[in-house]
Amino acid sequence: MPNLRDIRRKIEAVKKIGQITRAMNMVAAAKLRGAQTRLEKFRPYGEKYREVIRELVASGAVLPSQFPLMETREVRNVGLILVTADRGLCGAFNTNLIKEAEKFMAEQAREGRQVKLICVGKKGAQYFRKRAEILEAYTDVMGRVLMQDARTIARRAMRAFLDGEIDEAYLLYGYFINVVRQIPKREKLLPISVEKGEAEEKAFRGAPIYEPSPEELLDQILPMYVNTRVFAAMLETAVSEQASRMTAMDNATRACGDMVRDLTLLFNKTRQASITKELMDIVGGAEALKKA
Numbered sequence: 001m002p003n004l005r006d007i008r009r010k011i012e013a014v015k016k017i018g019q020i021t022r023a024m025n026m027v028a029a030a031k032l033r034g035a036q037t038r039l040e041k042f043r044p045y046g047e048k049y050r051e052v053i054r055e056l057v058a059s060g061a062v063l064p065s066q067f068p069l070m071e072t073r074e075v076r077n078v079g080l081i082l083v084t085a086d087r088g089l090c091g092a093f094n095t096n097l098i099k100e101a102e103k104f105m106a107e108q109a110r111e112g113r114q115v116k117l118i119c120v121g122k123k124g125a126q127y128f129r130k131r132a133e134i135l136e137a138y139t140d141v142m143g144r145v146l147m148q149d150a151r152t153i154a155r156r157a158m159r160a161f162l163d164g165e166i167d168e169a170y171l172l173y174g175y176f177i178n179v180v181r182q183i184p185k186r187e188k189l190l191p192i193s194v195e196k197g198e199a200e201e202k203a204f205r206g207a208p209i210y211e212p213s214p215e216e217l218l219d220q221i222l223p224m225y226v227n228t229r230v231f232a233a234m235l236e237t238a239v240s241e242q243a244s245r246m247t248a249m250d251n252a253t254r255a256c257g258d259m260v261r262d263l264t265l266l267f268n269k270t271r272q273a274s275i276t277k278e279l280m281d282i283v284g285g286a287e288a289l290k291k292a
Contacts, residue, residue, distance in 0.1 A: 004267065004270055004271060004274070007263055007266055007267045007270060008267065010263055011260055011263045011264060011267065014256050014259045014260050014263065015256070015260060017252075017256055018252075018253055018256030018257060018260070021249045021252040021253045021256060022249070022253045024089070024245070024249045025246055025249035025250050025253060028242045028243075028245040028246040028249060029242075029246050031242045032179070032239065032242040032243055032246060035145075035235070035238050035239045035242055036176070036239050038145075038235060039176065039235045039236065039239050042231070042232060042235055043232070045228070046228045046229065046231075046232045049221065049224065049225040049228050050225065052217075052221060053192065053194065053218070053221060053222070053225060054194050056210070056214045056217060056218055056221075057194045058194070064191075064192075064193070064194070066215065067192075067218055067219065067222060068162055069158065069161070069162075069190060069191060069192050069222045069223070069226070070191050070192050070193065070222070071191055072191050072193075073167055074167065075113060075167040075168050076112075076113060076114070076167055077113065077114050077115075077116060077165065077166045077167055078108050078113050078114070078115050078116070078166060078167065078168050078169070078170065079115075079116050079117075079118060079135065079157060079160055079161070079165070079166035079168065079169040079170070079190075080101060080104060080105070080115055080116070080117050080118070080169070080170050080172055081117075081118045081120060081153065081157055081169065081170070081171050081172065081189065081230065081233070082097065082098075082101050082117055082118070082119050082120065082121075082124045082128070082172050082173075083097075083120040083121055083124075083142075083171070083172065083173035083174070083233050083234055083237045084097050084098070084119070084120070084121035084122075084123040084124035084142075084174075084237070085121050085122075085123055085142055085237065085238075085241040086121050086122040086123070086139060086140055086141070086142045086143055087122070087123075087143075087241075088123065089245060089248060089249070090241050090242075090244040090245035090248055091244045091245070091247060091248035091251075092244075093174060093182065093240065093241055093244035093245075094121075094123040094124070096174075096183075096184050097124065097172065097173070097174060097184050098123070098124060098127050098128075099184075100172060100184035100186065101117075101124070101128075101172055104170070104172065104186060105132065114133070115132065115133075116132075116133045116134075116135050116160070116165065116166055117132050117133065117134045117135065118134070118135050118136050118137075118138075118153065118156060118157055118160075119134055119136070119137040119138065119139075120138045120141060120142070120153055120234065120237075121138075121139065121141070121142045121237070122139040122140065122142075125137035125138075125139055135156070135160060135165065136153075136156050138152070138153055141234075142234065142237065142238055142241070145231070145234045145235055145238050147227070147231055149234070150227055150228075150230040150231035150234055151227050151230075151231075153230050154223070154226045154227045154229075154230040155223075157169050157189065157190065157226070157230070158190070158223060158226055161190045161191070166190075168188065168190060168191070169188075169189045169190035170186055170187065170188055170189060171186065171187050171188075171189050171229060171230070171233045172184060172185070172186045173185060173233035173234070173236050173237045174236060174237040174240035174241065174244075175236050175240065176236050176239040176240045176243065178243075179243045179246070179247070180243075180247060182240035182243055182244055185236075187229075189226060189229055189230075190226070192222055192225065192226070
């Protein structure tokens with residue numbers, strides 16, 4: 001039979017854990033609101049870069065082959081920028097991203113391609129440290145997402161592409177849909193490409209006149225576009241992390257409540273059994289005295 005003192009200690013310990021998870025849920029909710037506001041404001045800005053590039057290419061004034069960042073070549077080495085969180089306690093968020101990265105690496109391996117990683121966030125870097133080739137790891141950058149960090153990461157990816165270390169680059173990050181749903185999302189980053197259908201549609205409508213020339217504009221815009229895509233991926237992951245942590249802490253708080261109820265029921269049953277046993281001992285002693 002369990003000891004009443006031990007059960008009482010367990011109840012108090014679980015209550016304290018519940019208080020901690022409730023506090024973490026509130027902190028994650030507060031951080032989520034701020035990060036979500038930043039993300040909603042940045043999404044149209046990042047999309048505008050993509051739209052300008054589409055219009056410039058669709059105008060026919062420039063050819064993608066003129067720009068190194070748009071150069072397509074035979075793919076032997078693939079770069080993957082994996083964006084994960086720096087911290088845990090956010091459910092299966094980091095695990096899902098890592099599984100998606102492993103799936104992508106397996107697909108590329110079947111085609112005879114080697115995948116080289118650029119890890120953003122501590123969790124991905126720790127997991128793949130001895131499992132894959134890591135070109136660069138950036139840790140402790142996801143607590144406060146900054147453009148200068150995104151610019152540094154993007155420059156490393158562009159340098160690897162231009163130097164021939166990799167022939168393609170992909171982004172893998174946590175895409176925020178809503179508070180209860182965040183999914184791993186993979187998108188091609190390099191070489192920068194424009195969808196054919198969209199380009200033809202823009203060309204049919206007619207493109208605006210740019211000053212300076214489209215060549216000069218694209219030469220400046222393409223690196224900035226890569227910067228914004230990396231920054232957007234970091235923002236999406238940061239928001240998804242907080243949403244996932246909020247959900248995980250909410251589930252943990254409810255689980256603590258269930259455990260407290262179960263332990264309280266066990267405590268009451270144990271105490272009742274102890275009282276019953278003591279009463280039976282008293283009655284048995286009284287009966288023995290009568291017979292004596």
